[in-house]
Amino acid sequence: MSKSARWDLKDNESKHLPIYQHKPKLIQAVKNSTFLVVTGETGSGKTTQLPQYLHEAGFCKNGKIGITQPRRVAAITVAQRVAEEMQYTLGREVGYQIRFDDCTSQDTVVKYMTDGCLLREILADPGLSQYSVVILDEVHERSLNTDILLGLLKKIFSNSPKASKSRSFPLKVVVMSATLETDKLSAFLSNCPVFTIPGRTFPVTCTFGSAVGPKDTESTSYIKEVVNMALAVHTSEMAGDILVFLTGQSEIERACDLLFEKAESIDYRYDVQDQTVEGLLILPLYGSMPTDQQRQIFQPPPPGIRKCVVATNIAATSLTVNGVKYIIDSGFVKQLNHNSRVGMDILEVVPISKSEAQQRAGRAGRTSAGKCFRIYTKEFWEKCMPEYTVPEIQRTSLTAVILTLKCLGVHDVIRFPYLDSPEERFILEALKQLYQFDAIDRRGNVTQLGELMVEFPLHPGLTRAVLKATSLGCKDLLLPVAAMLSVENIFIRPGHPDKQKEAEKKHRVLAAKSGGTNDFATLLTVFQSCKSSDRPSEWCKENWIHWRALKSAISVETQLRDILLRLQQNRDIPKETFDGKKSEVFRRCLCTGYFTNVARRSVGKVFCTMDGHGSMVHIHPSSSLFDQEAGLNWVIFHDVLVTSRMYIRTVCPIRYEWVKDLLPKLHEVDVYELSSVARQEVTDEEMTKWDTREAAKRQPEVSKEEIM
Ligand code: CDP
Ligand code: MG
Numbered sequence: 163m164s165k166s167a168r169w170d171l172k173d174n175e176s177k178h179l180p181i182y183q184h185k186p187k188l189i190q191a192v193k194n195s196t197f198l199v200v201t202g203e204t205g206s207g208k209t210t211q212l213p214q215y216l217h218e219a220g221f222c223k224n225g226k227i228g229i230t231q232p233r234r235v236a237a238i239t240v241a242q243r244v245a246e247e248m249q250y251t252l253g254r255e256v257g258y259q260i261r262f263d264d265c266t267s268q269d270t271v272v273k274y275m276t277d278g279c280l281l282r283e284i285l286a287d288p289g290l291s292q293y294s295v296v297i298l299d300e301v302h303e304r305s306l307n308t309d310i311l312l313g314l315l316k317k318i319f320s321n322s323p324k325a326s327k328s329r330s331f332p333l334k335v336v337v338m339s340a341t342l343e344t345d346k347l348s349a350f351l352s353n354c355p356v357f358t359i360p361g362r363t364f365p366v367t368c369t370f371g372s373a374v375g376p377k378d379t380e381s382t383s384y385i386k387e388v389v390n391m392a393l394a395v396h397t398s399e400m401a402g403d404i405l406v407f408l409t410g411q412s413e414i415e416r417a418c419d420l421l422f423e424k425a426e427s428i429d430y431r432y433d434v435q436d437q438t439v440e441g442l443l444i445l446p447l448y449g450s451m452p453t454d455q456q457r458q459i460f461q462p463p464p465p466g467i468r469k470c471v472v473a474t475n476i477a478a479t480s481l482t483v484n485g486v487k488y489i490i491d492s493g494f495v496k497q498l499n500h501n502s503r504v505g506m507d508i509l510e511v512v513p514i515s516k517s518e519a520q521q522r523a524g525r526a527g528r529t530s531a532g533k534c535f536r537i538y539t540k541e542f543w544e545k546c547m548p549e550y551t552v553p554e555i556q557r558t559s560l561t562a563v564i565l566t567l568k569c570l571g572v573h574d575v576i577r578f579p580y581l582d583s584p585e586e587r588f589i590l591e592a593l594k595q596l597y598q599f600d601a602i603d604r605r606g607n608v609t610q611l612g613e614l615m616v617e618f619p620l621h622p623g624l625t626r627a628v629l630k631a632t633s634l635g636c637k638d639l640l641l642p643v644a645a646m647l648s649v650e651n652i653f654i655r656p657g658h659p660d661k662q663k664e665a666e667k668k669h670r671v672l673a674a675k676s677g678g679t680n681d682f683a684t685l686l687t688v689f690q691s692c693k694s695s696d697r698p699s700e701w702c703k704e705n706w707i708h709w710r711a712l713k714s715a716i717s718v719e720t721q722l723r724d725i726l727l728r729l730q731q732n733r734d735i736p737k738e739t740f741d742g743k744k745s746e747v748f749r750r751c752l753c754t755g756y757f758t759n760v761a762r763r764s765v766g767k768v769f770c771t772m773d774g775h776g777s778m779v780h781i782h783p784s785s786s787l788f789d790q791e792a793g794l795n796w797v798i799f800h801d802v803l804v805t806s807r808m809y810i811r812t813v814c815p816i817r818y819e820w821v822k823d824l825l826p827k828l829h830e831v832d833v834y835e836l837s838s839v840a841r842q843e844v845t846d847e848e849m850t851k852w853d854t855r856e857a858a859k860r861q862p863e864v865s866k867e868e869i870m
Contacts, residue, residue, distance in 0.1 A: 176247060179207030181359050188212065188357060189219045192295065192334055196323040197316075197351040199337045201344045202359030204521075205482035205528050208338050209240050209299055213272050214248060216295055222271040224331045225294035230277040232305035234260040235449050236480035239456050241265070241274040248272075261619050262648070262718045277307035278619070284314060285569060285616065289326025295334040300480060301347065302339040304553035304582075310563050312337070312350070313579045314570070320352050340479050340521075350581055364527040366489075366534050374493055374538040376545045379513060384492040385413050387537040389420045391490045392470055395535065397428065400436045402487025402532075403469040405477055407522050409496040409511050411448045411650070414472050416657065418446050421470065440466035447473035447481070450650050452710065459483055475514075478521050482528070489526045491519060493538040493547070499557050500588065507559045508804055515551040516543065555584045560592035561622055565601055568608045569616045590836045597836075598758060598827045599626050614733060617725055620644055627755030631748075632726060633738045639748045641726070642689040643682050645719035647800060647812070652688065652715065653784070654706040665706035672705060673786035677745065681785050681812040682752055682800075689715060750820050756798040757824040761810060763795045769810070773828055782809035796821070 176182065180202065191198055202208055213227050221227055231237040241258035250256050257266030259275040266273055277298070283290065290296060296315065301308055315335050319325050323332030337347055348356050373387040388406050395404055408414050425442045428434065443463050447456065462485060463469040471483050475495050495514045498507050514522070519536070526532025536543070564575055572578055575589055596602045599622050601612030608616075611629065618625040624644050631640035646652065653669055656662050672691070676683035688705075692712050695701035702709035729735065740747050761769035761779055771777045781788050782803060798821075800812035 176207065176211060179205075179211060180361055181207035181211045184357075184359055185211075185215050189215055191355060191357050192216060192221075192336060193219075195355055196319060196332065197335050197337065197354035199339065199344050199347045199351070199354060199356045200359070201339050201356060203361030203363060203528075204340045204479045204524070205484075206359045206361050208359070209236075210244055210247065212336070212338070213297065214244060217248075217272055221294045221334070223294070225292050226270065227272050227295045227297065228280060228290075228293050229272070229274050229297040229299055230280050230308065230311065231274060231480065232277055232300050232303045232308055233449060233476055233480050234276055235451070235456060235476060236300070237274045237276050238265075238453055239460075239481060241272075242453070242457070243460070244272065244274070262714070262721055277305060277311055280311060281307050281314075281563075281566060282619070284311075285566060287328065288318060288570060289328040290333060291326065291328035293333060294331065295336065297336040297338060299338045300340075301337050302343065303479065304551070304555070306554040306558055306560075306563060309553060309555045309581055310567070312581055314567075314572075316351055316579050317572070346581070350579075363524065364529070364531045366523050366527040366532045368523050368534040368536060370540045370543065371535065371537040372539055375542050376539075378542075379546055382413070382511075384408075384494055384537060385417050386420070388472075388490050388492050389417050389424065391535050391537055392421055392472075393424050395488050395490065395533075396425070396439070396442055396468060396470070397433050398435045399488060399533070401439050401468060403463070403471070403483070403485040404488045404490060405483055405486045405525055406470065406472045406490040406492070407477065408472055408474065408492050409494050410474060411446075411450060414446045414448050414474065417472050418444050419657065421472070438466060439468050441468070443467050443469045445469065445471045447471050447477060447483075449474065449476060475518075477525065478518065483525075484529070486525055486528070487530065487532045489523055489532065489534040491522050491534060491536045491538075493519070493536060493542065497557075498554070500559055508802060510804060513542070513546045513548075515548045517550050519543070519547065553582050555580065556582060556588070559595075560584060560588055561595045564589065564592040565596055565608070565612060565616050565622065568596075568602065568606070569613065573606060593836050594831055595758065596622065597831055599623065599755075604831075610734070614729060614735065617729060618722065620648060620722075623755035623758060625755070627751050628722070628726070629735065630754040631751040632730070633736050634740050634747060634751065635737070636744070636747055636751070637723075637726065639686060639744070640751055641719050641722050642715070643685050643752075644722060645715045646685040646689055648718050649711045649714045650708070652685075652708050652711040654708055656706070668705045670786070678786055679790065680745075680749070680814045681787070682814045683745070683748065684786060685812070686748075688712070689719070692716075749814055749816055752798060752814055753816055753820045753824065756800070756814075757821045758828065759799050759810075760816070760821055760825065761797050761799065762818075769797065772825060777808055779808045779810045781813055782811040785811060785813045787813045787815065 200208060200212065213229055216227050237258045237260050241256055242252055245252040245256040248256060253265045254267055254269050256272045257270040259266055259273065259279050261276065261278060298308055298311055319333055319335060337351065339347060344356050348354050374384055388408060392404055392406055408417055421444050430440055445459055447459050459471055460483065469485065471477065477483055493513055494511050496509055497512050498509050500507050523534035526534055567575055567578060576586060593602065593606065596612065600609055601615050601622060603609055614629060615622055615625045624647060628637065628640045628644050631637045654665055656665055672688055673684045676687040688707060692698045692701050692707065693716060699709045702712055758773055760772040762772060764770040764778065767780060769779050771779060779802065787794065794815055796816050796818050797813050798816055799810035803809040803811055
């Protein structure tokens with residue numbers, strides 16, 4: 163097919179989208195006011211078309227059009243699609259930027275990016291002087307960064323659209339949402355106008371299943387069930403594509419393998435109801451998938467072939483797969499939640515909300531009537547599924563965003579305009595952590611260290627460890643580790659038992675190479691060995707390491723190094739000296755970032771965390787320290803996995819004396835102090851009282867034998 167013919171096709175396609183009829187009015191609406199809420203059914207063309215309309219209308223004369231997405235994959239695939247539709251090369255006029263991957267250039271005028279990226283840009287340029295329009299997309303998802311952006315843009319631009327000397331023209335802010343809560347959004351943005359794109363939707367019949375009931379919230383039987391259901395739909399329903407909602411990458415890959423295996427044995431002469439159906443094309447769809455594979459999702463399947471996309475929640479609103487007639491809903495989602503038992507954020511599988519289930523079902527009714535098969539019972543719906551999804555801001559750690567706000571000069575972080583306020587204790591928890599990491603002082607002001615920390619797109623603890631290593635002249639030890647912990651899991655765990663044994667053996671060899679007792683050091687060894695190998699991808703294959711993950715770790719490390727170099731040139735990073743073994747200095751650096759994650763052996767294989775929660779934890783079987791008992795009394799860990807037990811992962815043995823002076827900081831501040839600091843209500847007199855008062859240093863009680 164020639165290029166122009168393809169363009170015609172795409173052009174016609176986009177003219178059939180519901181948004182097309184409203185093009186002139188929409189452009190006018192954006193021109194008329196500073197803030198505008200645009201709402202319309204998922205798939206109506208908001209994300210891909212509106213930026214093109216505004217580009218056509220000349221908005222780019224004054225600056226870029228920036229569109230934020232809560233999800234990385236969405237930012238990439240949509241930018242690709244729009245570049246194609248506009249016939250530009252991706253990365254030139256149309257580009258995208260996500261954390262650690264910038265695909266834009268000097269020429270970029272339509273820029274898709276994650277909400278986190280725009281937040282970083284505001285830090286460097288609060289007036290957003292490079293933009294003529296900023297579009298916050300997928301606001302109904304209520305991601306933490308989008309919520310913060312909403313508050314910030316309201317604060318900066320609602321009284322003065324020009325808002326800064328660096329701007330020569332007023333900024334336009336468009337907020338896009340799939341139907342929900344538009345009145346609330348408009349009220350929040352000084353009663354701004356709401357533009358509704360009327361949608362066409364067709365009825366979707368929903369049926370409940372019998373496989374998952376209220377007692378099954380912790381089992382993973384839903385994987386098998388969705389596979390069975392997909393197979394049943396494939397064989398007994400008329401032609402039309404299937405969209406399966408599952409939880410995450412590994413579950414999706416397992417389901418695809420299972421489905422493939424079972425679909426192989428179908429005899430299309432006898433087994434299928436609709437004789438026009440001659441095959442099944444199984445496609446996974448999740449966040450960290452290679453982009454060329456993602457593109458396949460949007461291609462129509464060959465004639466006679468039924469497409470079955472097995473996706474995470476990303477297919478609920480961020481991406482629209484055309485041709486879907488059947489939905490299979492597992493009823494679960496993988497979500498980052500703050501776990502107050504452990505005092506940190508944990509990725510867990512939880513039942514979806516009822517509104518989420520309705521959104522999932524709706525994906526079957528875009529072009530004709532559809533069907534939604536829920537594998538869970540009516541009782542599960544009634545007893546286990548909440549009405550609405552709780553916004554991320556009310557369920558995850560606020561440490562990084564509070565530091566960003568403080569660096570932007572927003573000191574009263576309690577009375578910041580939140581669309582939905584987080585609980586005060588979450589804000590105080592974040593302030594406490596920032597104080598513990600020395601990112602803010604007792605008065606709540608950002609310290610020099612805090613100003614350095616905010617520059618890194620990493621967890622504050624990890625940043626602090628990197629900065630400590632820089633001071634001690636050993637950043638080469640810590641940068642790779644920080645990079646490795648910022649990408650998806652790098653160790654391959656094959657499903658087949660024999661292969662699994664082989665992989666584990668290889669991984670044990672890698673661990674042994676780094677001393678065999680420190681998972682952080684193993685990460686460093688893997689990084690260094692792979693990078694110095696002549697054929698790194700081969701090396702990964704031999705050692706059962708995900709090459710793609712490692713490749714991103716290598717690129718992340720370079721970027722972190724660049725940030726650090728820039729800071730070293732412009733700012734003062736103190737220098738320190740240390741005489742000692744390399745492995746000790748490495749672990750000491752880790753301690754400065756992970757002293758909030760210290761655990762000490764309690765009895766047998768049980769460890770007890772030292773952060774005041776006193777949780778009982780076990781070392782995860784994937785750790786090289788899993789079987790070691792002798793001499794292992796104090797450890798630090800990267801994260802916690804909660805299943806029937808609480809497991810700590812990526813573990814490193816330490817000495818008590820290395821954290822002795824840091825641990826008291828975990829108990830130093832009291833909530834009353836923080837609450838007044840957060841509100842900016844502390845009088846100088848009070849402050850002096852606190853400053854002079856001896857901080858309540860509750861040292862953990864430690865016996866002599868344990869100090870090693
Ligand atoms: O943002 P909204 O949900 O309103 O719609 P959209 O994402 O702009 O999608 C409009 C159309 O573009 C849908 O039919 C999508 O399937 C299609 N699309 C595509 O084919 N490839 C992409 N990478 C993104 C969207
Ligand atoms: Mg969209």
